[in-house]
Amino acid sequence: MHNHDLDLVAARAEGSVSPADATLVDEWISTCAECSQEFESQQLALDSLRLVEPAALSDIERARLHRGVREAIAEVQLGKSPQAHPAPAGGRWLKLLAGSAAAILVLVVAFGVVLPSFGGRDTTSADLALEATQTSVAAATPAPSAAFGINDDATVAEAAADAAGMDSMVGAPPLLQLGELTPEDLANLSIPIEDFGLARATPLDQDEPTRQAPLPADREAYRQAIEQPLTCSEEGLSLIDGGPIWFGIATIDGRLIELFRSETGLIALEASTCVLVFPTD
Amino acid sequence: MTASRADEDSRLVERFLDGNLQAFNELMAAHEDRVFGICLRVMRDRELALDAVQETFITVYRKADKFTGESAFSTWLYRVATNTCYDQLRKNKRRAADPLPDATDPADPHSDAAFAAVELRPDLQRALATLTPEFHKAIVLADMEALPLQQVADILGVPVGTVKSRVFRARRQLADALRNQNPEPQRRNGDNDA
Structure with missing residues (x-):
């Protein structure tokens, strides 16, 4: 068999010969033992390879990939040498996040209630859960019973589930999105912790029984919501002094921002890069 | 690779080189499954493949300015991916002829x-x-x-x-x-x- 015949044998095995020519090619192959053997080999290999389905990342692998790349990019931006280590599927704080999910939901909502009192912005265009909360709680600083009483849990759960369903390239979707803030709003958030009312009273302690109180009626939506970790939890937790007492998510100038508050202050990280955006100095 | 995909990639690369990180994210979203497929076939291990995919995109992030545009972005990306996978194979001393485990990797409990x-x-x-x-x-x-x-x-x-x-x-x-x-x-x- 001549080398130039290989293309024809390969093309016939691949199925790329036109039906009109296929009969002629088959005839030619059948007259040449070497060609027939090559054709069978090509076809056997191709038949086996065709059974292989395209590979795709699972949701968890995709999230790990995004997180790993984002962390490496942050290191590049900080001038460190990045290494490829996909982030673990769940770290200590992520487990804590999941374990204290009810508290997070409540605290985020509580944060949303307080927000309108700063910076003069009307946040009634924020997400539906907050809107519902704002209409049900008149005071800027909610009484604990009022905050827990937003059960209207179905509303919270639905909003959380909606948020959990959002596909964000920068990592896992947020628990709740608070709507559009401005940098001025962010600066105004750095206020005495006492003004956050319930937030201060609810430490992130897995053994704290009260956090089990506001479980939404829709437990499946709740479960889905709490399985979506913040994307910058490790960075936020390492940067904030004194440990966080709550987490929040907002958008500022169209950027997704993750907020971490401790007893002594607040920091904000851009979710896509986990770079500190507040305070800036 | 369709012309529209290649054109879109070119636009995204330009935006990324102008400092738009979202453009990088979009490039990654468009190609990560294909890159993972290549790496998985080369590495024969999902974890190693995931490492290689990550390293590939980090390389792209760091060296995007080296992409001249003479070929499609996808061609350049898959070249980076292929080289990265084989480099990591060499580093891991996991030769292609190594015997395979009898069973496949433990299933990801969250996968379908x-x-x-x-x-x-x-x-x-x-x-x-x-x-x-x-x-x-x-x-x-x-x-x-x-x-x-x-x-x-x-x-x-x-x-x-x-x-x-x-x-x-x-x-x-x-x-x-x-x-x-x-x-x-x-x-x-x-x-x-x-």
Whole structure:
């Protein structure tokens, strides 16, 4: 068999010969033992390879990939040498996040209630859960019973589930999105912790029984919501002094921002890069 | 790779080089599954493949300014991915001829049934492992990822004729390896309709 015949044998095995020519090619192959053997080999290999389905990342692998790349990019931006280590599927704080999910939901909502009192912005265009909360709680600083009483849990759960369903390239979707803030709003958030009312009273302690109180009626939506970790939890937790007492998510100038508050202050990280955006100095 | 995808990639690369990180995210979203597919076929291990995909995109992030635009972005990206995968294989000393485990990796508890379906048949895995890296690359890109021969040639930096030859010979070796594992003929005798 001549080398130039290989293309024809390969093309016939691949199925790329036109039906009109296929009969002629088959005839030619059948007259040449070497060609027939090559054709069978090509076809056997191709038949086996065709059974292989395209590979795709699972949701968890995709999230790990995004997180790993984002962390490496942050290191590049900080001038460190990045290494490829996909982030673990769940770290200590992520487990804590999941374990204290009810508290997070409540605290985020509580944060949303307080927000309108700063910076003069009307946040009634924020997400539906907050809107519902704002209409049900008149005071800027909610009484604990009022905050827990937003059960209207179905509303919270639905909003959380909606948020959990959002596909964000920068990592896992947020628990709740608070709507559009401005940098001025962010600066105004750095206020005495006492003004956050319930937030201060609810430490992130897995053994704290009260956090089990506001479980939404829709437990499946709740479960889905709490399985979506913040994307910058490790960075936020390492940067904030004194440990966080709550987490929040907002958008500022169209950027997704993750907020971490401790007893002594607040920091904000851009979710896509986990770079500190507040305070800036 | 359609022209519209290539055009969109070019626009995204330009935006990224102008400092738009979202453009990088979009490039990644568009190609991460294909890059993972290439790396998985090369590494034969999902964890290692995931590492290699991550390293690939970090390299792209750091060296995007080296992309000249003479070829499609995807061609450049898959070249980076292929080189990264084989570099990591060498580093990990996980040669393609290493014996395969009897069982596949433990299932990801969060994955669905379709996820498991992408794993290769053990006999095919073993047969692929007998190929030299040059043949393996050619068959992964041309037959398993179904990339056009010209693009495979550009990725590997060899003429199209060389790719054709490598693919042909790789299939032949693959078939021999499959026959050696399964002495009974595997395929039906019918023709392959054009």
